[in-house]
Amino acid sequence: MQTHNLGYPRIGAHRELKKACENYWSGKISQADLLDTARQIRSENWKLQKESGIDLIPVNDFSLYDQVLDMSLMVGAIPKRFQALLKQGISPTDLYFAMARGYQKDGLDVVAMEMTKWFDTNYHYIVPEFYENQTFTKTSNKVVEEYKEAKAMGIPAKPVLIGPVSYLLLGKEKGASFDKLELLSSLLPVYLEILKALQQEGANWVQLDEPLLGMDLQDKDNRAFEYAYKVIRDTFPELKILLATYFEGIQHNLKTAVNLPVCALHLDLVRRTQQLEEVMENLPEKTTLSLGVVDGRNIWRNDYEQSLGLINQAVQKLGDGRVFIAPSCSLLHVPYDLALEKDQSADLTEVRQWLAFARQKIDEVVTLKQLATKVGTEEVEAKLRANQKAVESRKVSELIHNSKVKERLKAALTEDAERRNPFAVRKVKQAEALNLNIYPTTTIGSFPQTKEVRRWRRQHKKGELSADAYNQLIEEETEKAIRWQEEVGLDVLVHGEFERNDMVEYFGEQLEGFVFTRYGWVQSYGSRCVKPPIIFGDVSRPEAMTVKWATFAQSLTDKLVKGMLTGPVTILQWSFVRNDQPRAETCRQIAYAIRDEVSDLENHGIKVIQIDEPALREGLPLLRKHWEHYLDWAVSAFRVSASGVQDKTQIHTHMCYSEFNDIIRHIAAMDADVISIETSRSQMELLDAFADFQYPNEIGPGVYDIHSPRIPTSEEMITLLRKATSVLPAEQLWVNPDCGLKTRGWQETREALKRMVEAATGMRELVSDTAL
Template structure:
């Protein structure tokens, strides 16, 4: 029974790629130094997988920024505005990802959005009606040859042609991007032929759109694509990889594709195994079935007993020669190595024993393969015994369950989810109480986290600073930021979040039921890495988490100060979540903890409170038939957190890269007084959903992109505000960046905010607001 891995984490154990990339962007490292670091990470990753005993080790799963962007470069889908940069592939690549503003060049970045229902962001391909494709980047074959040169025959991985088109976006009207398949296929085939010629025995083609709702044209596109590929490459062995959901009504389509192996996710969708095993077309074929039984999205140890039962069921039907063992999806979404966690104060040994990170998951895959083989099972019996002990201990641990938390959720009433009055009444009350100008300016919450600020936290952790000394230094930073905002002329201030390491991890550290890691980093986008906290048990708030800092900041100014919180769904979504109870139950537990904090902020005199929910959209099930159930509890978790305040208190929320059209009524049902969203990269296109729906509450569409280092002009922002005013009533419009400013530098932040404030002043003079 063979083993395969679909993809491996690429940031390095100590985030070596992040550090090398950021040094290169800052001009502190050469291109050669960046590429050498990348090559070292790739080599180490291949060796780790080889040493673990993985049979099919992936290549081309490594990226300097994003795999979808890599594919755009591979097939020459390069938007016109970047054409002048094509003589330097790396400069072109990073310009597409981040934009560029230097030496007379000022080019915006491509749009970025979430990869299905994960917190990983990808660069959205841009397509025009007469889109042309060409084989531009040789990355896939180069990385295959690189591994081959050190004696490792890998399995190249590429995103499939249909999914590639479907994750993209039409940049003009009059065509459907799926219609570009005929032009795209010859380039794909050229890439595949080169990999075949280089000696690739297997090629993995990721087609995650096979688990989505597909139109008839999209189904036909799948059939056409793989028939065309097979005709040209009859001898090449192909794997179609699906993940994150079940094949559902696309099962027959997936089975019919002329490939040699089908991978399915049996963690997210275990029920689909029986459907495939009962399918006569699959049973009577020679296709291999790759069982994704090890969770590629979470950090809990695999239950070997359950997985072995699954493997045995499949083996009885298909035979062991047609069964492979694998993680459910790429291990990109998990931290690198549990062995790096040495601090029992943050991760107690008992709880650590319940976990497996990427490296350990490789061992789990290999162990399951050996336990499924009668010739090797006896040798691995001790692995099974140890696993059963760990799984059993977790089930009965007293650390997990808190009766008082469960009871508080159980007795919730309908009134706990509702504000006292409707928005129309609240808006009038807040207008009189807050006395804000037209088109009020604000920021999303965080300010640049400089090296000095990060060093303060590091020194506190090392014991080099007392908590008292640390707090005093943070107070100084907060007061400086308040004065700075006053000087700029921002209307609603924030305290800057200097005390926070991460918008989720910070709250996890203040809540019970969480543990943390030292090196549990995962990639969010580009060089941006996050270290998700781990929910292992029932969650509650032992004491106030943010009141001290918000109240301090408010005491330093006569302007309004906004309290900053992370919402329950985002805390849930951006944590590694316990898998022994429903996600909705955990969300309500967190919602009650945030509700307590909201009420304490209100008591402390904070009149505006932002409860960020950037992850609401990404948490949607991939199948629309499952949306309503999720949206009902997700919206209620937010309402639970926000509903306990008076009409005068203005509740804000913020959401990241999201297509809102399909869920706009649920966004409205959250009933936040003000919502801020990211719209600048799409040139306000995303705002159309709010206009078509006639969104009733106030809204701040981001007027500049903080994920790019370029500084947009005042005129650019005026144009975007004028676009927004075409669809949003002036009375309801706020002016703000599209996200927090944590990752930016102070100079670019100040210059961009100055331009933003000037844009707001211009709009105030030119637009009459009707009350």
């Protein structure tokens, strides 16, 4: 029996990688300094896992930005628009970042590659771009170099690559209409070249990640898997391939998955425990089974007795020589180390005993092997007893259960999820109350969080800055933002959210049932890290959360100021959620808390209220057969949060990086008066779903990409808006950025929004000219 890990957090214990990348982008450190930080993080991760007792340690799970982008560079899938950068002699590192972030200097203006969610997680990957008859060539030697680096340190290394079929299926076809799987025959030789180099360097095991085996596949997809892995096995009969599936069970692709000619198959037994028996019944005699029994997606302590039941079941059927123990997926999705949480709140003190971060999950994997193999029995048995004591204490803790919350939900009415009148009626009343221009302009909510703003927050939390002094500074920053928005000519203003740390954390800090960490950071995309709240108990709102700053901002101007809230589904999705009750029940609890806040905002004179739900689509189960159930409760939760207002109060929502075609009916069922969506990177392609469906409500298609530092021209935005008006009436359209501006700098933000207002003005003139 062996232990292994599928991947480890790469940001560093104190977000060293984030800081190094951002310092490199701003010219504060050299490329050599950046790469040295990367080597140090890799080395520390490897040493930690080796010292803990992991038998096979992942290599190439580290990335400067994104593992899918790494693969694109490795196989030479570099979009044609970046060729000009290559001709200028750009370094591989700078080309890599340009593909992720765009490039706007030296007379060149190159748009970044598209970014979207990694399955149903809150991690974003850079979407590969494929062209008809595309050829591939090995362009990066990253995985081999990192394997050599680990080998020199004495690390029992297992190189990790995204499998060839999943890599293609994760990408998008560009240009002519064709099937991206047609490229498999030209892609495979590059994979074979990489595998040959690894084998020559002494690699024994190689992990190929094929998470698409957990998705709904077509026959041609299954044939692609069969073809690819036959070629790999025929070429490398001695190389041990561990095929990793995760995030879903593989029962629906069972025949394909178990019969692929690989040495080991990894299962996510946290997401789908029930698949174990069926897989074992069909597993070829010599194939090893890797049991993903430690949750790689959530932060709850493992229940050793439950995991041992699965391990013992597998050992009895297969023998311990054919069983591996591992986390369910890469630990990329959980924080680095619980031991860092030394300064903790009273709630965290009690909740802590129920938690495990990446460092602790590695220990859990090793301990499970010791328990299963009876190694170090007395000490290990003590760990088992302590584990069971913690598991039982969580079941009965009074900290978790709130009778008032449970009673409120029990007495809830169906009418709580219904607006008073349909949109056609509300639209007339809102037009009278709000008196907006055609093509009204707004932003999604946040403005740049400067170093000064972040420093004030830190000082306030440490007690170095009094509440009065802190509030005064935030008031001054808010007023500057309001005055600037008035000056530039935006129609619906925002207060800027300078008092907020994160769009979920801010609300969780004010809701009962949440607890927070100080160092619980996880990577969202690139250098962007978030610190998800932990929902451990029943959720309620003790007092108003946003009314103070919304009403202060509204008092400064005669223009409309939006109240800004995060929706219940997004708070759920972007938190670590309790696993002792259905997620739908937790979401309903959050929905009623947000409903109370919406009512308070309306009662204090806020006429436009935005309830952001960027995570609604990412919460979709990976298998379509589970979609309807999820969408029913998710849409209902949003409607509960939004439906307690009068018709004249305008409810907005925001979603980003989503493909809406498959769920457009449910998006419409949310019944938000205005929805803003990401469309700039996709060149307004996402609007087609709304047009085909004849979406009745109003839409703000994002006209520029805030995730890239490049500033588009007003003409470019007008081009996008004209595309929008070719599929939707002007009366339905708003003008806004793709997303919030928190992570951008003020200089680029000011210029981009000026150009955006110019674009809206230009569109209004076009409408006026047409009318004449």
